[in-house]
Every structure is written in structure tokens, then in C-alpha cells.
Amino acid sequence: MLKKLIGISLLGAAVLLTSCGDNGSTASGTTPTSTAATSDAASKIEVVGSTSVSPLIEKMAAEYNKTDANTKINIQAVGSSAGIKAAQDGTAQIGMSSRELKDSEKAQLTETKIAIDPIAVVTNPANGVENLTKDQIIGIFKGEIKNWKEVGGTDKPIVVVIREAGSGTRDAFEEIMKLTSEKDGKKISLVAQDAITADSNGAVKQNIATKENAIGYLSFGVVDDTVKGLSVDGVKPSTENVKNDTYLIKRPFLLVCKGEYDAAAKKFVDFIMSDAGQKMVEADGYISAK
């Protein structure tokens, strides 16, 4: 009997602990828990889409809720395609996409570019190579160049890391680097079949950080000192180079909605596009859209 009581009180304590933090805790980078007073003017914004864009939007929402605590912003990161679809059928007031809209999608949707995400070609910091030409990159990813010594490095095999098919990052990278070919109106990737396929920025990063001979591509915003960004054709992936269009490998972060944004959503989007919002974009390592 005593044991049962202990057990139940343990559980109860755990539950109490969690409800303790309910009252007005504001932690960095996450939305504050909604306070008990739900005013009748509380509105909801459903934001659905890309996993790459959502971390940024989460931070924006947290900041936005500091001035407007009554708007509940629900962010679901289920992928760009799902987000676009949700915007199209109205389940989401705002859709997030990390790729350009296809022509078929552009018809019903209005898009707002909120940031530019350069894609960096990265290697392990221990790798001596600092720069690659566009042709060398194409050769490497196609599997034609197999050893680092062919591009100015040491005699080691090149380990290519790519993203899964359907990744916005991959689509943008392959499109810009001309690594695709058309066949019967369908795009086929020309990348080597036996490359390591990683399923997210995080996986690519860890693959590269733990393997000296690896090369891959990453969203610029997540590059830190565990990986090294290469210059492409002598151009480094930096803010100025993206803004002056010398660094060309990049993709947009878009917010989309069907027709017009509704009142609550419009206020939020305006915030994101304001100077304060764009400052947050830059703080995260992306490029402002303005």
C-alpha cells in the first residue's frame, strides 16, 4: 500500500512540476505558455510547412507574442509540400516553403519572401581544400571525381553526402548546379547513386563533422565551426556576396497563403517583414529579403 502511495505521489509531483512553470515562464527561443486569461479576442494562426523555415518562424512567433499575447500561433513543420497543400486547401492560414513554388502552385497562392537562405558547400574543417570551381563540384557530386587529390587535396577518397529526394535544399542545389536532366518532362537527378543520403541539415552536418573526407551542402544558417564552408569559384558564401549576387547557390524562404492573408496573419507577416523581424532573420544567419 505504501509503495502504491509513493508511486502515485511521484507521478503527481512530476505533473505538478510541469504545471508550476505554466505561469508566465518565458524561455528564449520558444513561445511563452499562454496565460490563464483567454480573452475573447484570442485569435489563432495555423502555420504549416517547411522544417527549414519553422525554427525561424518559431523565434518570430515568440517575439511577436511578447507584444500580442492573445494571438496563438500554431506552427507545424511537416515539410514544404505539405505546407503548400495546407495553404491551398485552407487548413493553414500561412504556409512555409523553403523552395520556389511550382507553376501549378503559383496559381492560387500569394507568396511573401521573408529570407534568403544561401546553400553552402561544406567539408570537414581538417580538409585542406578551400575553394572549388563549379565544374569541380559538379564532377564530385556526379561521382566522376573520386579523390581529393584531383581537386588539390590529399590522396583520400571523396565521400559525398546528399539530401533525400524531395528536399528543398537538394532541389535548389541541383537546379542551380545543373545536376539534373529532363526526361519526358520529368527531372532526373544526375548525382551519384551510391552517395550517402542524409535526411536533414542536422544529419548532413554530423556526417561532415565526423568524417574527414566528406563533402556536402548545407543551409548557410546552420554552418558553424564544426564544418567548413567552401568558396565556389572564388566566392565565399557571405551576406554581401549573396546580396550582390556573386554567390549564386541560394533559395528563398517563402510564406504563402491562398488569396489574401487574414487580419491576424497579416499582422504577423507584417511583423516578420518589418525591420525588427528582418534583423532577427539576419541574427539567425540568413539573409534578409529586403
Next chain:
Amino acid sequence: MKLRDKWIKGAICFCAFFCVAVLIWLILYIVINGIPSLNREFFQSLIPSVASTLAIIGMTLVFSVPIGIMCAIYLTEYAKSSKIVKAISFAVDSLSGIPSILYGLFGMTMFVTVLNFKWSLLSGSLTLAIMILPVIIRVCQESLITVPTEYKEGSFAMGATKLKTLVKIVLPCTSRGIVTAIILSIGRIVGETAAVYLTAGMVNRVPESIMDSGRTLSVHLYMLAKEAISFEQAFGTATVLIVIILIVNTATNLIVREKK
């Protein structure tokens, strides 16, 4: 004879030692990588996730354990035709091989869309309940089968009804099995990511009702790791998760187990 026995004993101890070594390695790795991020602010940021996780564990167990146990009881104690029982057991077991993402998609179609529960704790726990039913049924079945028939016959001989026998004799014998089933299920629930974010969503707030979306600890750490937001925080979340599991498992062991 003795030498062979020594070898076998050695092999046994080696295996056990291997398990312990791997366990320690893994937990140390997680904790050491997570420590840099463990501070008050971080813990506060995890509170919504902890709340969602506990809520989902509770709801899923409520949905699946009673029904799973009753199903197992029926299959072992009451079902007349053993052929049907075998067929059902086969089918139930085979469902455990389906990738969890398909369960997630099923849940998304069935609960989020068709039944219009939307992304919510309810959708999440219903989906998880279906996912762990095979484990509960299978483990409880095994447990029920091991109850010696003499116990049951002795009870019948004394005039007890089937139900009374069940409650007073059979179930207490199987409490260990039921605990195993529950603990395994909790493990599965807490460790599950794909099926959860497709159905319970990932809103990072303490859910106010079961119809609210919530982000569990594993989904939270999934997002932190996958989007390379912060590996330290991801491991930190894993550390907190381990602590929560310790608490929940200990509580379960204390509540359900009965001394023979």
C-alpha cells in the same frame, strides 16, 4: 562437464557485461553532450514538452492497457477455438513490423482529418495506442499462459467462478508480465517520433486540453537535432527525457506490482 559449464557461464556474464557497457556508454554520451545546455532557462523551455509527453503517456496507456489486457485475457482464457486464437495472434504480431511512419500517416488520415480531431494530443495518443496494442497483447498473453493450471483448477475446485479465479489468482500471477508490457509500451511511446508529430503536431506550448496540439520531448529533440539548431540542446533534452522515464518507470513499478 565443469569446464563447459565455466565457458557457458563466462559467455553469459560477458553478454550481461556487454549490455551494461553499451548502456553506460550510451547514457554517458548523451549526458556529457547534453550538460553544456543544462541550465534553468533550458529546463523552463522544456516544460511544455514535458507536459505534453506526460499527457500523451497517460492517455495512451489509458486507451490501450485495459483493452489490451482484456483482449489477452479473452484470447487465453475464454476463446474456444485455438485456431482462431492462433490466427489472431499471428495478425496482431505482424502489425508490429509496420514502420511507425505508416502508423503516423494512418493516424493523420483517420484522426486528424476524417474524425476531425485535428493535430491534438487525442489524435496522437489514439494512434500510439493502436501502435502498442500488439506489444501489450502479446506480452500479456505470454504471461497469462504461464499461470499453472493447478492454481486455476484448485480455485475452481473450491467453488470459485471463472471471474473470481481470474481476479484473485490469475491476474496477480501475471502482474510482472503486465508491468513488463506497460514499461515496454511507455518506452515505445516516449521514443516514438514520426507517428507523434504527424498526429499530435508540434506546437511548443503547454497543451490546455486534449484537443490541443503538443510537442513531446522526443519530437522536440528531433527538431533540435534534425535542423541542426543545437545538438547540445538535443542531447540535453534527451537527458531530461531519461530522467522523466526513470520517474515514470519507478512509479509504474511501484503502483502495479504486488508482492506474491
Next chain:
Amino acid sequence: MKRKLTKLFEFSIEKLFLLSAVFCILALGTILIFVFYKGAPVIGKIGFLEFITGTIWQPQAEIFGILPMIVSSVYITLGTMVLAIPIGVLTAVYLSYLAPKKLAVFLRRSIDILASIPSVVYGFFGLMTIVPMIDKYLAKGTGGNGMLAAILILTIMVLPTIISVSETSLRSVSNSYREASLALGATEITTIFKVMVPAAKSGIFSSVILGVGRVLGEAMAVILVSGNAVQMPSSILSRVRTLSANCALEMGYAEGMHNEALYATGVILFGFIILLNILMYIVKTRSERKG
């Protein structure tokens, strides 16, 4: 009167149990129907044999051959079970019969924790520790992602299931068996392996089935360490993609026939486990017949 009431009560409780069983079967049946419904059309369009023996998987060109992935899944599952079953069962034996009480409790709790760690964590753990080790010592710098890494990580992931279910079964074998065997002069070890383990056979088999289910269905951890190249494995270090991993990787964006093909993969996985179940059943009945 009282007897009639108790009889009625008994009857309704029995029907309640029956209802739960029916409900379970319905719930599980629904998901089965869902997967079949979504996956069967594509098998019809392509042809079952083409689907499972085709070696090229190119969704954009609408070519769906899953043989390389089937082979990879089979190898990885086999490899994992070859490692996990002996280690798991022997550890369960240790826990039930040989370990000092306090150590056993500590071990059991720790193994329960292992069972709850999310697969993403296992995946990244594998990617950050095991893969580099394989890369350095076995793969000579070509990248340690591959079948071996997947097997090792999956073994660790499935051990808790095998250990806890086997151990529950072993501990519930009546002590009288053990005492009788020891009284007849058998050693501890002989008793364990000739008397106790066979008595717990059913539970151990169950743990294996649950384990195989877990391994076949595991996607997240495998995706992080196996390399995910769609090709026939040429060695244990080959980069491969399993059926489940493929599902999880491409579901996010697959449309139309591609989508259906992924569900069809789920159907195949289900078929696998049924086959395995039947196999285990045959093995079990054979060994029971032998006595």
C-alpha cells in the same frame, strides 16, 4: 437469486472481454486495411513480381523495383537478430538466475531506460560514434555509413525488448522445475539450458517476434547510419536503404503512384513478418515434438 446474478455478471464480463478483443482486432484491422488500400493499386499496376524483383527504384521515372531494399532489410534484420538473440537471451538468463538481487534490479531498470530512448538519439549516437569508428578502422576513409553500422545500432535498440520479454518468461517458469532438476544431480548451467530455457521457449520466441517487428519497422535510426543508397549490398560495409527507411525518407513529398508504392512497401513488410511468424511457429512445434 444470488447465483443467477453472479451468473449474469460472469456472462457480461466475459462478453466485455470478447468486446475488447473484437475492438482490438478491429483497430488493428483498420490500419491493415488502410495500408493495403493505399498500396494495393500500385502492385496491381506494376505487377507483384516486377515490384519485388525489380532492381531500379526511380520514382520520377515511375520505375518501382524494391529488390535491393528487400535484400538490405533482410540482411540487416538477420544480422541484427544473429547478434541480439544470443546476447539478449543470455543476458535474460543472467538476470533471472545468476545475478545477485540488487544488481538484477539495477540492470533491469537500466534496460528499461534503454527501451525508451528515442530512435533519433540512437541514430545520432550511431552517426557520431559508431560510424566514425567503422570509417577509421574498417572502411579506410570511404565513410562508415552502411549495413554494419545499421546492424550494430539496431542490435542495441532491440536488446531491451528481447531481454525484458525473455526475462519475464524465464522468471515465471515454476521453481519446482529447477529444484527437481538440481535434485536429480544436474548442474546449474545444465538445468538452465536443458530445463528452464525450454520451458520459457514460448516467451523467448515472442520476444524474437517483437524484436524482428521492431527492427523491420525502424526507420529513423537506420536512416541516419545506413547511407541510404538504393543499391544491392556488395559487402557488409555497403551503403544500403531498407524498406522502412525508404518509406520514411520519401513519404514527405511522394505523390500519386510514388505514394502508393511506399504504402505497398508497408504491405510487403507486413507480409515479411507473417512469413517469419509462420517460420517461428514451425520451429517451435518441431522442437516441441522433439521433446
